[in-house]
Amino acid sequence: MILRPDLAIIADHVAPGARVLDIGCGDGALMAALRDRRGVDARGLELSAANVAAAVGRGLAVVQGDADTDLAGYPDASFDYAILSQTLQTTHQPHVVLDHLLRIGRRAFVSFPNFAHWRVRLSLLWGGRMPVTRLLPEQWFDTPNIHHLTVDDFRAFLAVRGVAVEGAWFLGSGRPRSAAAANLMAEHAVFLLQR
Template sequence: MKLRPDLAIIADHVPAGARVLDVGCGDGELMAALRDEKQVDARGLELDPANVAAAVGRGLSVVQGDADRDLADYPDQSFDYAILSQTLQTARRPDVVLDHLLRIGRRGFVSFPNFAQWRVRLSLLFGGRMPVTRQLPEQWYDTPNIHHVTVDDFRAMVAARGIAVEGAWFLSGERRTGSAGANLLAAHAVFLLRR
């Protein structure tokens, strides 16, 4: 199974046999790959009932829940890795969700679309409307993205919160791009974090 590029990066860096919580796990695509290829003990939390049903149908341990409310119920350091892929920008309080993620997991992976990527900037500049791109296909009024985060915004937030960045990967489509121009060039970012 070919994973979405940000999920492939995460899967490559989760060690075999780890305990993982995937927050906003969707239909369980990453969890299934980790279970099947690395014998990872993967659990999931997902808001959408159809995605929960699809993940459970794959034989995965997924519960329906909301990251903004339900992460507070998980015990400290109960997982080796807590993952938040393409979910941070949909949270009402991404700062609180991130704090819980790094409390629950010894390390945390966070991936998100970069709203400062050059295509998004040009679309807004020349079109005068909120961009609709391949990476951000929804109209402004129908998007789950309620916080438009950029690579530089995220770097500033983790630095201000004293969070260590153990790894960072930047994607333009399926290609990796360098760190130096990531805020302008990357469509997606993946960070490995720890407290």
């Protein structure tokens, strides 16, 4: 199974045999890869009933739930990693969700689309409308993204909250991009965080 590029980065950096909570796990593609390739004990939380059914159909331990409301019930440090891929920008209170991630997991992976990518900027400049791109395919009125963040926004957000960045990866067209120009050149960002 071929993983989305941000998920492949996460899969490559999760320690074998770890306990993982994948929040917003979708159909469980990452969880299945972690289980099959790394011997990981993976659990998932997913909002969509159809995605929960697909993940359970893969033999995965996934429950239906909402990152905004259901993370408070998880005990402190109950997982080695808490993962939030392409989900932070869809939450109502990203700061609360991030606090829970870092409380539940000893480390946390967060990936998100970078709304400062040059194609997004160009679309706004020339078209004057919210961009629709290959990686942001929904119209403004139909997108699940309610918080549009950039790589630089996220770095500042972490600094204010005192969160340590253990690793960061940036992707453009599915390929690695330099950290130096990530805010302009990266379509996606992946951060490994620790308190």
